[in-house]
Amino acid sequence: MKLLLTDSGVTNDSIRDALVGLLGKPIAEADALCVPTAGYGAPDADPGGPWRFVSGQSHCPMTGLGWKSVGVLELTALPSIEREHWVSWVRRADVLLVNGGDALYLSHWMRESGLAELLPSLPDLVYVGFSAGSMVLTPRIGDHFVGWKPSTGGDSALGLVDFSVFPHLDHPACPDNTTAEAERWAAGIGGPAYAIDDQTAIKVVDGVVEVVSEGRWKSY
16 A cells, blocks of 8 residues: 555645656546545534535545546445445555544544455555545544544554654644644654644655655654
């Protein structure tokens, strides 16, 4: 699996070029599946958020980039579907586009659905996360980002990468996500971490991490 962990989608030419490089072909020739699930889990969630993501009307460019095809993979539905059926959808896809929202809610449903178990077996799949869709692959999200609470407690996510992500750095719509708060968060996260803004993404291929940015970021 090749990863492009974004703050706010494909927001500039550098991130778009990185995506095309991971795909190995133009976006217009690639088949995408989008995962809106995280958009339902945040405390301030509303049904318009997942719709904007799926329809390509979001201000965070993901599904509206001009894909050959876009399908919807709703994780809460997968436990009621024959596994071989939905797994075939994922295996045929070139890219998985994963919505923002609540990272722990998304982590819960990635496990419950079986997608978390499947992902490491898909070396050619490109995974593009947006905000919580990026954070869900990390070991921990930190107390700052806990909204939906799992029954087991804590802030652990899937741990498919070995670093954590602090998104929306100094964004005016996220007044609590300041540089000072990122420093505090990083001091308590217990491992490597990145704070990134809306013009930044983290590319991971075969364990090699590269920051792709036309904005601001910091590693810890």
